[in-house]
Amino acid sequence: MDAATVGLAVSTVIFALRPGENGHVATLWIPLVRRITEPFNGQWALPGGFLRSDESLELAAGRNLFETTALEPAYLEQLFAFGEVDRAPGGRVVSVVYWALVRPDLADQAAVGENVQWFPADDLPDLAFDHNSIVDYALWRLRSKMEYSRIAHALLGETFTLAELREVHEAVRGKPIDPANFRRHVEHSEALVATEERRTGTKHRPPRLYRYNTQFELADNGPLTRRPSGAGKE
Numbered sequence: 001m002d003a004a005t006v007g008l009a010v011s012t013v014i015f016a017l018r019p020g021e022n023g024h025v026a027t028l029w030i031p032l033v034r035r036i037t038e039p040f041n042g043q044w045a046l047p048g049g050f051l052r053s054d055e056s057l058e059l060a061a062g063r064n065l066f067e068t069t070a071l072e073p074a075y076l077e078q079l080f081a082f083g084e085v086d087r088a089p090g091g092r093v094v095s096v097v098y099w100a101l102v103r104p105d106l107a108d109q110a111a112v113g114e115n116v117q118w119f120p121a122d123d124l125p126d127l128a129f130d131h132n133s134i135v136d137y138a139l140w141r142l143r144s145k146m147e148y149s150r151i152a153h154a155l156l157g158e159t160f161t162l163a164e165l166r167e168v169h170e171a172v173r174g175k176p177i178d179p180a181n182f183r184r185h186v187e188h189s190e191a192l193v194a195t196e197e198r199r200t201g202t203k204h205r206p207p208r209l210y211r212y213n214t215q216f217e218l219a220d221n222g223p224l225t226r227r228p229s230g231a232g233k234e
Contacts, residue, residue, distance in 0.1 A: 007093040010060040011048030011131070013079065013138040014071060014100045015121065016107035017155045017171055026171045028121040028142075030135065031110055033068050039089045040128035044119070046135070048095065061098040070111040073100030075154035079138055087130045095129075099138045101154035122174065146172050150191050150212050159209040161199050162186060186210075 018029045032044040047068040051060045057078070065071055076098055083094035112118065119125070121139060124132060145151045152168045166182045186192050193213050198206035 005091060007088075007091060008051045009048055009093055009095045010051055010057055010064060010098065011046040011095050011134065012061050012065045012076075012098045012100055013046060013135055014065065014069070014073060014102060015138075015142060015155075016102045016118075017104055017168060018107060018118065026167050028139075028171055029107070029118045030121050030124075031069050031071070031112070031116060031118050032124075032127070034115040034117075035128055036115065043128040044117075044125055045128035046097075046131045048097075051096075057096050058098075061096075061100075065100065068111075069116055070109060071100075071102055071106065073102045073154075074106070075101040075151065079134075079141060082130060082134060084130065095134075097134055097138070099141065101142075101151070103155060103157060105157075143172055143174075153212045159195060159197060159211050161207040161209060163207060165210070 014031055015028050016030070017026050019026060031047065033047050035041055035043055035045050047065050049060075049064045049067075051057065055063065058076070061076065062072070065073070077100075079097045079099045081094060081096050083092075085092060087093065087095075107118075110116065110118070121135065124135060126132070127135070142151070146169060152165060152172070155168050155172075156164060162183055163179070165186065166177055166179060169182070170177050191213050192210045195209045195211055197209040199209055200206050
């Protein structure tokens with residue numbers, strides 16, 4: 001096939017921690033966009049689109065994400081390039097996929113509607129193209145990173161309790177974690193700093209708030225502050 005017929009697209013997998021379907025246990029969710037054109041008209045897909053000739057891959061990822069969902073992630077990283085010959089009907093398309101993390105308060109600002117909805121990351125419908133496989137790969141990457149980076153910070157506020165941090169790890173890994181072992185592990189880690197503040201409004205003794213040590217960067221941090229032109233302006 002002539003190289004001139006190969007299209008280059010950018011897609012993004014956005015993870016957010018949101019209440020589970022029972023309203024209590026937090027789980028990972030992702031926003032999907034309903035396609036309104038062929039191929040796969042009416043089917044859910046990842047936010048994305050073709051690369052413009054005057055923009056970088058990072059700016060294209062941020063622009064497509066903002067235009068479809070109004071989200072600006074705290075963490076954005078290039079995941080992988082997917083380019084199987086038959087992944088898109090009607091022509092060869094290579095997709096450079098990014099993955100992003102947003103905090104729950106920012107996730108609530110997503111422009112949801114008839115064509116944009118949140119779905120549990122582990123319970124998705126049949127998506128367009130090879131997007132189910134892309135999400136599976138992104139989940140594997142996120143769960144791997146939780147073992148050695150402070151990437152959980154992107155799913156939390158600036159300060160948090162150890163219980164809130166453990167909840168993020170449990171939601172991402174999809175399994176419970178022993179609270180005592182988790183506390184011992186993180187309290188001996190140089191990545192966390194205890195503050196003098198406590199979480200108020202709880203039934204029991206107010207738990208201490210922690211923050212991440214700013215001397216440690218997010219592993220493989222992407223363009224956190226770069227935004228698509230015109231996005232996020234007051």
